[in-house]
Amino acid sequence: MTERIPILRMGQFLLVTIQVDMHDRLAMTLQDDLTEAITRTGARGVLIDISSLDIVDSFIGRMLANIAAMSRILDAQTVVTGMQPAVAITLVELGLELPGVRTALDVDRGMTLLRRAIAEESGTHATSDDEGRDDDDDAN
Amino acid sequence: MTTTTRTELLPVRQESDIVMVRQAVRAWSLEARLSLVDLTKMVTAASELARNTLSYGGGGTARLELLQDGGRAGLRVTFEDQGPGIPDIERAMQDGYTSGSGLGLGLGGAKRLVNEFDIRSVPGKGTTVTIARWR
Numbered sequence: 475m476t477e478r479i480p481i482l483r484m485g486q487f488l489l490v491t492i493q494v495d496m497h498d499r500l501a502m503t504l505q506d507d508l509t510e511a512i513t514r515t516g517a518r519g520v521l522i523d524i525s526s527l528d529i530v531d532s533f534i535g536r537m538l539a540n541i542a543a544m545s546r547i548l549d550a551q552t553v554v555t556g557m558q559p560a561v562a563i564t565l566v567e568l569g570l571e572l573p574g575v576r577t578a579l580d581v582d583r584g585m586t587l588l589r590r591a592i593a594e595e596s597g598t599h600a601t602s603d604d605e606g607r608d609d610d611d612d613a614n
Numbered sequence: 615m616t617t618t619t620r621t622e623l624l625p626v627r628q629e630s631d632i633v634m635v636r637q638a639v640r641a642w643s644l645e646a647r648l649s650l651v652d653l654t655k656m657v658t659a660a661s662e663l664a665r666n667t668l669s670y671g672g673g674g675t676a677r678l679e680l681l682q683d684g685g686r687a688g689l690r691v692t693f694e695d696q697g698p699g700i701p702d703i704e705r706a707m708q709d710g711y712t713s714g715s716g717l718g719l720g721l722g723g724a725k726r727l728v729n730e731f732d733i734r735s736v737p738g739k740g741t742t743v744t745i746a747r748w749r
Contacts, residue, residue, distance in 0.1 A: 495633050495636060495637065496633075497629045497630050497632065497633050498629050498632065498665070499629055528640065528654065528657065529636065529654055529657045529658045529661060530658075531658050531661040531662055531665075532662060532720065532723065533661075533665065558654075559651075560650045560651045560653075560654035561654060563651055563654070563655075564651070564654045564655050564658045564727065567655065567723075567726050567727055568658060568662075568723040568724075568726065568727060569709050569722070569723050569726070570723070
């Protein structure tokens with residue numbers, strides 16, 4: 475009953491690779507564990523690799539969408555990587571569009587996507603810092 | 615004429631049975647020599663229906679049948695429960711309709727993933743859903 479999908483921490487990222495055919499409760503546990511881990515570590519990005527998954531049905535699809543939505547509220551970005559082409563075709567015909575879930579073809583591209591998304595956010599903050607400095611300059 | 619060359623009855627009584635049904639449908643789809651995309655669709659449809667059997671039907675069975683029709687091979691899976699039944703099948707088939715916590719894609723979605731789809735339900739008696747996919 476303590477079966478769990480491991481969550482690895484790498485810098486400001488959390489990495490998950492789903493390599494087993496998950497029963498529904500295991501998927502729910504992963505969802506809870508990930509949101510808890512984001513809060514505990516202050517992670518800015520979550521990467522979930524599903525390249526080993528043969529199918530994504532509506533339950534697992536909903537779990538992925540939930541994780542993306544929850545991490546967004548907790549100020550983290552989520553990317554799902556490695557979806558097999560047959561899985562993608564099936565998802566579309568099933569009518570599951572995974573709203574709000576970013577995807578990338580592989581882990582490499584997924585990490586690039588996450589880094590860019592986080593840099594863009596920090597970039598916005600940096601701009602306001604610069605403005606702060608400009609004000610100081612004006613004062614001098 | 616369609617003949618059944620092999621059949622197996624699996625229980626759908628607990629969550630882990632959904633995984634067992636998925637794995638059995640996958641193995642039998644390979645035997646029926648379905649393409650990878652067709653196999654994926656069949657396994658996904660079976661997963662949706664097995665969950666329905668458990669969540670809404672209160673558990674039941676999944677019967678797998680390996681089919682032969684002339685030179686064609688196929689796979690049929692029948693989900694049966696003795697649950698409350700579905701009062702309005704037409705409405706239940708619509709995307710977005712759910713009586714539980716699901717996304718409401720189960721029945722309509724599963725139908726789109728297979729070649730043959732049949733649903734029979736008697737309120738108070740139970741529900742039987744049959745899907746088939748041919749090579």
